[in-house]
Amino acid sequence: MICNEKMYALGAKRSVIRELFEYGKKRKSEVGEENVYDFSLGNPSVPPPKAVKEAIIRLLDTPNETALHGYTSAQGDRGVRATIAENYAEKYGFAFDPELMYMTCGAAASLAITLNAVVKSAEDEILTFAPFFPEYRVFTEKAGAKLVSVPPAAGLDIDVEAFAAAINAHTRAVIINTPNNPSGVVYSDEKIRAVAKVLEAASLKYGAPIYLISDEPYRELIFDGKKAPCLPLFYKDVIVCYSYSKALSLPGDRIGYIAVSPQATDAQELYLAVCGAGRALGYVCAPSLFQFLVKECDKLTGDINAYRENRDLLYGALTKYGFTSAYPSGAFYLFVKSPTGNAADLADAAKAEDVLVVPSDSFGCTGYVRIAYCVSKDMIERSLPAFERIARKLGLLK
Ligand code: PLP
Numbered sequence: 001m002i003c004n005e006k007m008y009a010l011g012a013k014r015s016v017i018r019e020l021f022e023y024g025k026k027r028k029s030e031v032g033e034e035n036v037y038d039f040s041l042g043n044p045s046v047p048p049p050k051a052v053k054e055a056i057i058r059l060l061d062t063p064n065e066t067a068l069h070g071y072t073s074a075q076g077d078r079g080v081r082a083t084i085a086e087n088y089a090e091k092y093g094f095a096f097d098p099e100l101m102y103m104t105c106g107a108a109a110s111l112a113i114t115l116n117a118v119v120k121s122a123e124d125e126i127l128t129f130a131p132f133f134p135e136y137r138v139f140t141e142k143a144g145a146k147l148v149s150v151p152p153a154a155g156l157d158i159d160v161e162a163f164a165a166a167i168n169a170h171t172r173a174v175i176i177n178t179p180n181n182p183s184g185v186v187y188s189d190e191k192i193r194a195v196a197k198v199l200e201a202a203s204l205k206y207g208a209p210i211y212l213i214s215d216e217p218y219r220e221l222i223f224d225g226k227k228a229p230c231l232p233l234f235y236k237d238v239i240v241c242y243s244y245s246k247a248l249s250l251p252g253d254r255i256g257y258i259a260v261s262p263q264a265t266d267a268q269e270l271y272l273a274v275c276g277a278g279r280a281l282g283y284v285c286a287p288s289l290f291q292f293l294v295k296e297c298d299k300l301t302g303d304i305n306a307y308r309e310n311r312d313l314l315y316g317a318l319t320k321y322g323f324t325s326a327y328p329s330g331a332f333y334l335f336v337k338s339p340t341g342n343a344a345d346l347a348d349a350a351k352a353e354d355v356l357v358v359p360s361d362s363f364g365c366t367g368y369v370r371i372a373y374c375v376s377k378d379m380i381e382r383s384l385p386a387f388e389r390i391a392r393k394l395g396l397l398k
Contacts, residue, residue, distance in 0.1 A: 006141075015134060016362050017041060024356050037355045037383035038375070042181060042332065044249035045374040046302040052248055055296045059289060068292065072285045075275055076103025076257065080295040084257060087298050092230035096240075097262045100271045102278060103286035105254035107217040107243035108135060109278075111175070114239050114258055115143035116277035117270065118173050118211050127166055128175040129158050130364035131182050131335060133215070136175055145172065149364040156183040156326040156335060156365075160194045167202045173211040173239075174199065178228065179218040182363045182370035183335040184311075184328020186226050189234075196235035209237040209265040216240060217256075218331040220247035220301040223308045226329050236263040239270075244294055246331075249302045255290040307332045310373040310380055317384050322396030325368075332374040335360065339394045341367045349393050353386040 001008060014022070017040055024038040062068050075081070081098035089095045104110045115126065124145040128136050130152050140147040150166050153159035163174075176195070178187040195212070203210050214231040219242065222228055232238045243256035260271045285291075311328060318325065318336060325336040336357075338346035343359035346369050350357050360368035373380065391397045 010138060017134075017358050020356050020358060027354060031354065034382070035354055037353075037379060037386060039371045039373065039383075040356045040358055042246075042372050042374060043251060044246055044302060044332075045376060046249055046304075046306045048249040049297065049300045049302055051300055052250070052293065052297050055293055056289070059292055059296075067288075069288060072103070072288050072291060074278060074283075074285050076101070076286055077288070077291050077295070080291045081257070083295045084298050085259075088259075092233070094230050094232050095262070096232075096259045097267075100260040100262055100267055102258040102260075102271070102274050103291050104241075104243075104256045104258055104278070105283060105286055106245050106251070106256040107215055107241050108139070109254070109281075109283060109286075110241035110243065110256050110258045111136070111213070111215060112139045112142065113274055113277045113281060113283070114213055114241055115139050115145070115173070116281060117273035118213075118239075119143040119145040120172065123170050124172040125168070125170045126173050126175060127163070127171055128364075129163070129177075131156060131180070131360060131368070132175070132364050133177060133181050134362040134364075152365065156180075156185050158187055158191045158195060160191070160198060163195065164198045164202075167198065167210070169206050171202065171206075171210050173213050175213045175215055176231070177215040177218075179222055179328075179330025180333075181218065181331055182333045182358070182360070182368075183326050184331045184333045185326050186222060186228070186329040189229055192229045192231065192234050199235055199237070203237065211264075211270075212238045214238060214240045217243040217246045221304055221307060221332060222330040223304070223311065224329050228330070232261040232263065236261060237265055239264070239274075244290075244297075247301050248294070248297060250290070253287065253290050255286055255294055257286075306377070307374065310375070310377055313377065314371065314373050314380050318387060321388050321391035323387075323391065332372060334371040334373060335363075335365075335368050336371060338367050338369065339396055343367055343369055346390070346394065349390045350386075353390055355383055355386050355390065 020040040081101040085096040130149045219228040238261040240259040245251035347359040357369040
C-alpha cells in the first residue's frame, strides 16, 4: 500500500453511524423523506439560541475584521479563556486558570489533543466505561495507546469493582462521559466519588498520576433537576474536554476547550504537553470567530425542553411497548435492550420498518441499539406505530 494502512482502513470503513445515516438518505430518496425515521445521528435538532445568531452578526460588523478572522494565540484568545473560567467558577464553584485552558475545535479535538498529551508509551492503557463513544478507540490508538473498556453494572452504571480490577501499572488515563453517549445515563456523585477514590489509591500505588479525562459535550443537556458533576471537585488530576457542539447546537462550527485542573500534578507541564499536542496535530488555533462568539454565549444553552419532551414521549411509548432501557436523564439518546439479546435482531427489525437505529457493538456493549432522539417531535410521533409493530414482531406485544 502506498499510504498509511491504519489511516486507509479508517477512511475506507465508515463508522456504523455514518453508514446508517447514508443509507437513510438513499432510502428517503426511494420512499419519501416522511417515511424514513432516522434516529442514527447525534446532530442537535434545536436551533442555536437566538442570541448566538445576534452575536455572530454583531461580531461580523466589528470594525476590526483582521483580528476577528486572524490567528489567535495557539491556546486561544486570553480574554475568551478568562470569561469561560469566570462563568465556570460562578456555576460550579471551581476556579480554572485561563493559563491552563486551551481552545479547541470541539470535543473530538479536545480528546485527541489530550490523549496525545498524556500517552507516553505503546504499553499505555486508556480506560473507559462501557458503553462509550466509539471514536475513543480511534483517538486512543492514534495517540499510540490501547483502549480498555470496563463493562457496566446494572442500569448501565459504572461498575466500581470492575473498574478497580481493570487498573494496572500501564493505566495512564480514564475517560469518563456523563451525561453519557450512548446511554443518556448521568452518573451519580457517589459513583464519581468512588471512581476518584480508586484513582487516588491507584495513582499512589503505581507512583504516577492517572488522569481523569472528562468528556463533557452533554454537560448542559441534563434533565430531572440533575446537575452534571464538576469533576475537579472530586479528583485533582482532571482534564476537562468541553464542546459547544451540543449545548449551543454548533457541531459544524467546531468549538470547545480543554481545561487542565490547576490542582493536577505538575499542571503547567501537563498543559505544555497539551499545547504541544495541539501543535503537532496541526490545529494552529480554534476558529477565531467562534472563540469570540462563545465568550459572549458561554452561559447560554439551546432549548433543552425540546429534548426532554422527546425523551418523555419516546421513553414512555417504548416502555409501554415492552422495551427496556436505562433511564436517560441527559444527552439525547436512548439505549434500548434488544429483546433477543442480539443488537442486530432489533436494528434489522427496525430497519425493515424504515426506523434507523444504531446497533450497540461499536459502543463497547452487545445487545442494545442507540436511538438518537435529537429529531423533531413530529417524527417521533409518526414513528411510534412502527415501533409498536417492531415490538410485536419481536414478541414483546401480543
Ligand atoms: N464525545 C462524545 C461523547 C460525543 O457524543 C461527541 C459527539 O457526538 C463528541 C465527543 C465529539 O463532539 P464534537 O462535535 O464536540 O467534536
